Amino acid sequence: MSRKLGAIHFEVGIDTLLVGGLDFATLDPAALPAGYSLSAAGDGSLVINFDGSDTITIDGVTESEFWIA
Numbered sequence: 001m002s003r004k005l006g007a008i009h010f011e012v013g014i015d016t017l018l019v020g021g022l023d024f025a026t027l028d029p030a031a032l033p034a035g036y037s038l039s040a041a042g043d044g045s046l047v048i049n050f051d052g053s054d055t056i057t058i059d060g061v062t063e064s065e066f067w068i069a
Contacts, residue, residue, distance in 0.1 A: 010058050012065055019050055029067050038063055
């Protein structure tokens, strides 16, 4: 199943991202659980891949910005 949400403003250092019970703010990006991976969109925005075919793109936030807070 694929769903696209409308614009949701994500503020680094304030908002959290929970996927499958995992709080991404507390994870080490170099040691993600099996089935999770990171990539970047063409503009550098963080893309989180999980469950084989699902993705979350955080527009305007790079991987390094997401984990710096």
